[in-house]
Amino acid sequence: MVTLRTVTRETANKIITAVYEQGVLRPLTPLVLPEHTRVQIQIVVQPSTAQEERRRARQALLDAGVIRSRPPAEPVQAVSEAQLIKAANVLAAAGPLSEIVIAERKGR
16 A cells, blocks of 8 residues: 655745754654655755864864874762861861962062
């Protein structure tokens, strides 16, 4: 059994968003069109986000050898509540940071 779908006026004049990947435009929403339907496509490049721009710029710099990849970050060990309290007490005993900086500057 073959079912034919008719292309409605609503479908024929629809604007959709697609992503270009590996030489193929992939619609982000389903299309209600019969298989092998010919369509006209007008390419309007959407502005990329700041994050995408940074990623592309970084990749271009990597490719050009201007920068190197970052080494993997070392895992950070968890600190217990008791360790945090101990460190806070040690730092508090030293006095306000501003006073320490002023005293160091006077000692130059």
